[in-house]
Every structure is written in C-alpha cells, then in structure tokens.
Amino acid sequence: MSDAASQPANSPSADRILQAAENLRRNIQGDLHEHVVEALYADAARIADRAVSRPGVAAQPTFDRTLDRILTSRLWGFPIMIALFALMFWITIAGANAPSGWLAWLLVDQGWPMLRHAAEGLGFPWWLSGLLIDGIYLATAWVISVMLPPMAIFFPMFTLLEDFGYLPRVAFNLDKAFKKAGAHGKQAMTTMMGFGCNAAGVVATRIIDSPRERLIAIVTNNFALCNGRWPTQILIASLFLGSLVPAHLAGLISAGAVVCVALLGVFFTFAVAWTLSRTVLKGEVSTFSLELPPYRPPRVLRTLYTSLIDRTIIVLWRAIVFAVPAGAVIWLSANVKIGDLSIAQHLMQSFDPVGVFLGLNGVILLAYIVAIPANEIVIPTILMLTVVATGSAEVGQGAGVMFELDSDASTKALLQTGGWTVLTAVNLMLFSLLHNPCSTTIYTIYKETGSVKWTALATLLPIVLGVVVTFLVATVWRLLQ
C-alpha cells in the first residue's frame, strides 16, 4: 500500500501494471464479482467433498421423500390440504365456544355487575361509571372473551403445522394459482394466517422476501375472513338465511352461506392481487424463491409457548389498546346529547339514507365506524345501537351498554324491529367481508410497510369494494322484487 502510494504516478512499471490490469479486465467475459462467487462455491464444494464423509444413505430423506410425494401429489395434494384446514377451523370454532362462554360469563355476567356495584358504593357519578365500566370495561371484556379463545387455539395449531414443515408444501402446491395473479405461493400461508387474524397475517408476510409480492400479500390479507368476523357471519346466516328453508336444511344452508362468503374473500384476494400486480405495483421489485425444509417432529411445548407469547398475546394486547378508546367513544356517542337526540342518533339518522341505498342501514354503518378497533364488537354494538334507535325498552341494559342476547329468536326479533330484511342480512355479511381492516391491522400494516400510501390503499380499497358490491346486490335485489 505504502509502496504504491509513494510510487510516482507516471512511473513506467506502474503504468504497465495498470495497463495490464485494464486489459485483463476488458477481456474477462461477464461479471467479475460473479466469477469470484462461483470460484468460492466451487472451492467450498471441493473442500467439503474431501473432508466430509457421508455414511450410506440416511433413513430420513426416504421418509421425507415418501411424505412429499403424497402431500404434493396430483391426486392427494389438494384433498389433504382442504381436509387439514377444514379440521383446523372446526377445532377452532367448536373448541372456542366453551371458553368464550366462560370468559363472557366471568367478565360480562359476573364482573360487570360487580364493578357497577363497587362504583355505586364508592359514589361514582353516573357518567363516570358509565364511561369507565359500561363503555371502556365492557368493550375490552367483549374483545377478550370473543378474541382470546379462538386465537389461543388457532395459532398453536398453525404454528405446529409450520414447525412440522407442512406449510411450505402448501405454498408449493398453490404457487401456480398465486403466480397467475402475480403473487407468491407463500401468500397461501399468510392468507391462512389471516383467517385466524389479519394483523397476524400481515406480520406473517415477512416470510415473503420479494418486495412486490409482499406488498400484494399485505394489501389483500384483509380479504381473508378473520376470527373476529366468523361469529358475525355465523350468527346472521343462521338467523336470516337458515330460516328461509325447512328446519332440517337450515344448518346446511347457513354454513354454506358462510363458506360462500369466505370463498368470495379468496376470490377477491386473487382478483385484487392480479389487478395490483398489473397496475400500481408494476414497477416494484420481484424475485421468487421457495425452500422446502425437511420435515421435523414439532416441538409441542415450545410451539405452544412461542405462539401464545408472540402471536396471541401481542395481537390481543394491541386489540385491547384500541378497544379502550372505542368503548369510551361508543358510550359517549350514545349518551352525549345534542338537542333532544344523542350523537349516535344524529349520526344514525344522517347515515341512514346512504345505508338504505346500499341495502344496509344507518345502525350498521355507525357500528362499523365505532367498531373499527375490533370486528368482535360489531354485533354487540349493532344490538345496542338498534335499541337506541328503536327505543325498545324491554331489552338491553341502557344507552351505550353493549350486550348480546341469550336466545337467537329474541336477537332476530330485535333486529326486525330495527327494519332488517334478508337483504340487510346478506349485505351485512358481504360488508363484514369487504370493509376496512380493524385498527390493529391498519397499525400493523403501517408498521410493516412504513408507508402511509400502502396503508391508505390497504384501508380504503376494501371499503370501496364493499360499497360497490353491496350497492350492486341491493340494486339487483330491488329489481327482482
């Protein structure tokens, strides 16, 4: 180094060397860096071949190979996949029912009256106990009791499948379909995750290393019907659609309707991915790679621990953080009066024309605005607002107190008092699929993309689609009547 620096620039030998280097460089075909990389790999392989002995053929690869042949075969690949995920959803929905009931009993049926008594004892003014207990506490209690059990069941199962090595095979099986839409096969995994929770699905897109495909996966994740929306779908389908057919077919029809909505979500995932990859995301970077790791026995305890801590608790915490202000807003809107009417009534009246135009109503639109923090509280909010709007005094616990009714029949009766028809029910199911992501997801999208632009797109696109779809359905419905 010091020699070269002390050498005068015009020294003949230095010039000769520089000239020779220049000539050599010009005559090397291709990229110099690449030749270096290739030489490194070739050397490494030679050294490894000399130094590493491979005794026979291990038993593991043949087992892997057989399993791979079955799981990715033309005949068995898709049926196994569908069966596994159907089983997972069934376990989640069936298994979450009981713990959700217990939590609701503990937090709402027992905890809420107890807190009200305590507040009375301490001499809280009505507005303070209303705001804190009826608004904030109750919203948080609903979110926890509806959200925690399904997530605590779904995420560990998902993580076990991931740990075992099955999920990359799903990506491998489905890549062709995603490729046609301009997306990455690994999006199959993030979409599945989205059926559990969209916020977790958005975080899971980190596994996609190609920037363009990752953005597509983030923006379209909301079209996967999340755990928070399944109960709404199931309730509304069984109340309004199941009752249209004879009793023995009711279960089948309402389950079929929910599956149709979920499949519509999958359709929108592909359609939107296709459109995005050919328009706004055209210039974004895209590369593909998919590794299929060997199968491993899943480490059950560790998986349970990490999926509870990493996924369930973090997502739940974020949901609670957003549910607290939502509870306050819901209670205030139903109790603060301007003139003779509460803010909620003013808003519902002004939203009503738009809502009816879309085949919905003002109550539903307002419920979706105040329930942005969590889809879980949409149904309790709708019921509460319907009571406020219709003034039925015999149900509910007072203005601004969210509730659910014990019997389906009385829920339906209340909704029908609010002017609900089958069209309202169908459009609510569609709007529940196609509306903005919950605030937890929006915040997560912003954290993951670091861009206001993509966050805004992911938030507004589903609403626009929702408005278009519900309007079309309402128009066709009215024409047919």
Added chain:
Amino acid sequence: MRGGAASLGVNMSNWTIIICLLALAALLVWLKRGMVARWRAGRRYAARVRREDAIKHILKCEVNSGEATMESLAGHLQIPTDRTAELLESLEDRGLLSLQGGKIRLKNAGRDLGLHLVRAHRLWESYLSEQTGVSEAEWHKRAERQEHLLTPEQTDALAARLGNPTTDPHGDLIPARGQPVAGDRGMVLSAAEPNQPLLVSHVEDEPAAVYSQITAQGIRPGMRGLIVEKLPHRIRFWANGNEHVLAPIVANNISVEPLTDCTGNDLLDEEFLTGLATGQSGRVLGLSAACRGPERRRLLDLGFVPGTEVVAEMKSPGGDPTAYRVRGTLIALRREQAALVRISTPNSIAV
C-alpha cells in the same frame, strides 16, 4: 346613517375582493414558491433536458461513424425543424457545438457534456439492474430521467459504488470519466449468417416498442445463440434452448458478435433445468446471461453454481413450480427460473 351603512357594505366587499386578488397574486408570483416561478423552473428544466438530449444524439451519431443532421435531430427529439434550428443556435451560443458549412460538429465542452450523459445513463441502468431488481422494462425509462439529474461527482460516486462496471445491462460499454465514448459493437443480427454461433453483444433500447418485444422474448446481452433460418419477413433465432421468431425490424435492434469457441450444434444441444423429468439429475454448467441482479445472486446463494448436481425431485400438482434437490436442500423454482440454469445430463455427456 343608512347611506353610511350601505357604503360600509360596499367597502367591505371591495376589501374582500382586494384581499382575494392579493392572495391570488401571491399564489401566482411568490418568489421561488409561486406558481409562475414553478412553471418557469419547469420550463427551464424541460429546455435543459432537450438541449442535453440533442447533445447526446449528436455524440452517438459521431461515434457510430454517422452524422447528425437537423432532420435526424428533429426526428429524435420529435420537435418541428424550425424549433430544432433554434435549439442548435442556442447550443452554438453556449459554445457546445459549431455549425460550420452546414455540418454539426461538437466542441470539447459539448463532447464532455455528452460523455457525462451517456456515462450517467449507462451507470444508472447498471445500478437498477444489479442492485434494485426493478423490472427490465423500467431501466431505460428511469435512466432517461436520471441522467439529467446526476452531477459528474455523483456519477463518479455511483461508479465507485458499483465497482466501476465496464458494460451496462444492454451490453454497451460504460465510458470512464474523460475517456471517449466507444461506438456500438458487433453487427446487427439481421446481417449475421445462419448456423454461425453468435454472442448477443447489445440490445438497443430505443424505440421502446421494439425493445419491449425483445425483452418479452427474453433476449439479453451475453446470451449465446444462432440463426436457424433467415426468411425475408422473419428470422428464426435459437437461444437459451428456445426458438425466437423475430421480425427484421426487431432483429435490426440486436447486435451480435461471432463466437469462435463453440459450434452451432453445441448451442442447439444446450440443456436447461426445465428439461429434467422428475427423478432425473443433471450437473449445473452455469446461469444464463438473462438472469441478472438480485435473482442471479439468489440462485448462486442457493447453490446453483457450476459443477453442482441437481435432481428434479417433484412437481407441484399444477405442474409448476418444480422442486430440485441441490446440495441436500429442496428448492422450488418456477419454470422461468429453471429455464435460466444451463445443465449437462449424463445423457448428453455420453453422446
């Protein structure tokens, strides 16, 4: 009193109008921020871009032993001839060129400017292709914008960051600072003989419509191929295990150099990873020149380097992608990627 109130009302509305007019005037002519200033800055920038594009065109004609004329310039810039004459005059006034005897000659200052533009353009294309993964169709468009924005110092810094590359992704030589711009290399594909092994040395990126046809066919500089058949209206060109049927206007925008180290049959017998049936194996010979930037590095990282044995393990139920076992790991590649990996099979070695 009444009259007073009315006149006050008139005054009030007069004041409103005056304030509105002042606000409007401020919006329009505010120094450096107003709309007029912005519009003028935009005009100045557009005029500079036009001057620089003109210099680049003249320089490119010069090095390719042609001569720029007022007509070629008007055609290239897509402006009327009288505007071109004005443009040339302003370039002469700035001491960038001379117009003696009706011939357009660059002066040293003009040549330096042109050299900087060419260098900035080609370096930016290299940057886009090697470090960003921006799609190929975007490179030229973005470099056309960027060449006017980079200063010579920034260009040098960019060159240093890229390791002073000598060719851009289209196969054009990137001139070093202060070195003359070299002319296009090789001959056009439509002039080459059939069955002669060829190396694609350059793909012309203008006009964009023809260029996009070439990239859609997957033809890139550094690829090897040969002409299978030459017909008056089309040329059948074999490269990378695929036949490309090209219109003469497309073939005119591809430059090639004859290859001496292989025969035409070698090229026709080339095999790619896509040719492997499930269970078959092959040895990697190399990656196609069509595979660049992040994608190329990714494949190299995964172990697709010369000499590595690859086994096609299984196909996805849809037929694509295919999973290959490389150095003990299963890697799924899509068809287009597998088509970039050149291999030899035991079969071909025996023959």
